[in-house]
Amino acid sequence: MGKTYNVTPVTPDDYRRLAERRLPRFLFDYIDGGANAEITLAANTTGFRDIVLRQRVMRDVSNIDTSTVLSGEQASLPVILAPVGMAGMMARRGETQAVRAANAMGVPFTLSTVGICDLTEVKNAASKPFWFQLYMMRDRGVVQDLLARAEAAGCTTLAFTVDLAVTGMRHRDLRNGALSQSLRAKAVKAWEIGRHPHWLLDVAVKGKPHGFGNLSDRVPDPTRLEAFTAWVASQFDTSVTWKDIEWLRGVWKGRLLIKGVLEVDDARAAVAAGADGVIVSNHGGRQLDGVASSISKLPGVVTAIGDRAEVYMDGGVRSGVDVFKAVALGAKGVMIGRPWVWALAADGQKGVSGMLAIMRQELRAAMALSGVNRIDEIDRDAIDAATPFA
Template structure:
């Protein structure tokens, strides 16, 4: 079946369609990881080691998938993760994803380096969304962005701590996004790639403007394209940040604080000690330090260490509602998905994200029923085995 005529049923289906629709450098930006992409592969492969325990002859005529995340009612234990440069994947993609998330009853998280601004996302609806931020060298900018977010109704801050330096991503180097391509390479990854994807060029390249980092536009007035913004952001990443800086952040942010990028029980405890109500077990989708453990394999030790004191979520490798079930069984309050919704919005826009979230919920509900549980709270370590 031709890919473009495929009726998508899974994350992989959306990925295949997105690969056809996107210029190569953008697809690789979303699809790729650091170095040899070992951790990227581990993130998904390690889910298959978690075996659901099927149970029969239970009354599963009514299965409820709803729960709470960060004090917010959600239709299932899932949120859309922040995706940098999301608006390059589809026309005003973050807006489309927010609409789909609202309709599905799950939280949407806006990235610091999104194309659409906080203000544009807030205008979608009065339903709250989460905001992700990095620690920038200029603390005045951090404070100002936080004030903007608060004024727009954001009450959950997802603070990323695993980006002191940017991981070595070979695909981005080859495509010129990381600045390492030759002049010929930049032509191949730029204009020629655009011309070979005329639908994307018209819908996103022309109709999807402006291609600025909406949240940062006023701080980088000379920038005219995402590459220039990336360079500015790269120079703003503060490699000197410690938990003392998170304590400062806690003192200036009035809402709930999630620390994203924890990959050890020790760091999770430090995050809670610095004032975080939630921690997100994450290796940045395999995009930072290659060779580290998968997020799902680290989850149980983090839950054991801080699960009584803080909400524990995870991201990385979640590709289905069955994976959501597996993560919940290992103690996660919920999961965040990034690549999945990025592929879906690139493939089918808002309808793609809606279809993806509908599939996730059906898969999650099916896994619950076939494992004999009817409420999210009943999903425990007894619902799975590990190989």
Template sequence: MTVITCIDDLKRLHKRRAPKMFFDYCESGSWTEQTFRENTSDFDKLRLRQRVAVDMTNRSTTSQLIGEDVSMPVALAPVGITGMQHYDGEILAAKAAEKFGVPFTLSTMSICSIEDVAAHTKSPFWFQLYTMKDEDYLRRLIERAKAAKCSALVITLDLQILGQRHKDLKNGLSAPPKLTLASMIDLAFRWRWGMGMLSTKRRTFGNIIGHVDNIKDPSSLSAWTAEQFDPALDWKKVERIKEMWGGKVILKGILDAEDAKMAAKVGADAIIVSNHGGRQLDGAISSIRALPSIVEAVGDQVEIHLDSGIRSGQDVLKAVAMGAKGTMIGRAYIYGLGAMGQQGVTKALEVIRNELDVSMALCGKRDIKDVGRDILLVPEDFEGRWQAS
């Protein structure tokens, strides 16, 4: 029996149990993967200040994200094709998040539909929206999220066009997987995954199949999605979508202070400092490096969350210390899901909360709401010394 003590333990199990194309989908970035790597390595450059002889009793990691009570400042990020990492993946992750007391965000490109997740949970979840050219579909998708009582709309801004991810192209990524000789050999060694997939009817994109005319199977879906991401997305369209939704809006994919100012100007309830996990613009700076300038620019105007690179409770602590109100985890919970289903997602959350709690205490803080930059040692050149543009 494997003893799980850290997120890397779950990652190793995930790699053994999930088909290669889906593990690679999770564990990859675009082009050279420089930004993907630096999202995690830049957290290592920040040091924590140990403090002693401080009362560490009655600690609390509870907080609020966009006015919602949370057990720690963490939300589950939207991740596409989560239901291919483990059968009924989005449903199981949402149930784990609900029981743990953190928000779950459902991706537009999920395997389980909005209605599927709503039927299996009681707490409102967040819905992530990719802007599509088909405005009728976009409007109906938003209405479906309203009907499911989603408590926030997370609009992704950094996927107007798709960054090239070499592993996905080489693996022939599809949902469900295409049966080639290579994929069949791989699936033969993933019997646990295969048995699970045979037990469910959810094997393709539930938010699209049956909701778009002439999209009846994976082949027609691929052609449709290749043309649908909207390269014309601009701030005026963001405002129109915000009005169409009428509820709380979170804007995801902010990496520049000027874009953060625009997000605040259009009235976002929160922004997510994110480079899409290093899967879009390779060569962009890491999210944690981008965070300080964005906090300085709009920290008093809009709630700031951070996504991309978080693999531990210490990373959560560092992000909060650098000015984020909350964080999002994607790969960290997907490792758990691929390894052990709902139990694995819960384990990932337990690992992160334990690391957050202990590290916070050893830095001399008892409440996450009291954590500030004073617990960190930050290199002088952490944000980079770039020539003026």
């Protein structure tokens, strides 16, 4: 079979191949890689393959509607662009291109604390409210400042990430010297950049500044990655408990989702601490390698808290059929990370828009062939009994 992705990208994997060609290796691996042996990274996608659907026929499916409500807001489909650090290094001012694509499609965009573009720049690019993702810092003054800026930018939902007590062992980043300032690492990265002239001109030259926008006033020399990682090591709070969520709930008045929950007990604790919902997630397989796939943990969390809180999930979603499967297992919506960043690296805003349009088409087809017209009609009746964790 020929390389059809050179003509028309159809799947996230097509966009992935294009991204691999266009990005310097250390940036591609930062997005593409996972922790350690990448067992959980692989499990996230294979988990969806284990789900068996039930085909239903002779039903009136002439009025397919993929719209839904996500965290109190209308959305054209149950998909959210997940927070991804350094997305602005994958395309020129990447977060602004992504938020425009999300707004055009009518789905939420989530800005990472460690994005390249700051809250104000994204607000100016956006035509609709967007979400913000937060890590807890030792200096609560930094947290309060970020939240005040998020509120001023019109952010409606806060996704608070709880699965980054320490950074996972990401072997690809270590091998390619992404965080190293040794002469050898600098030489290899310079060689890689030189091999990718399109990225060099479009992002490295025309995409400045390259600092971590939301933290640029806090980090000494925010354009140097090693300075940023040192600051993060000193600021990310490893002593955070559920009591800190109660404090956060008192500061943030918008909707609050706890991101990084896999276990039922943690989901219950999140709701007890005041969260409006949880995002079942293993950080895209980038943290603790060997934990279960997000999709396999979703049904248990839905059973435990789904009657009083919203449950979302991320990790391994690669198609509109995967979106359908997650919703059938109880997810209010899904977050996608790598797919939109691959599409962004491949073709900027146009790439993200194209990827989302394909997912919508796939979701519509899955709904029609399963005999449902609306998102709220999708339930576990769509899942075959052969599915191991349904």
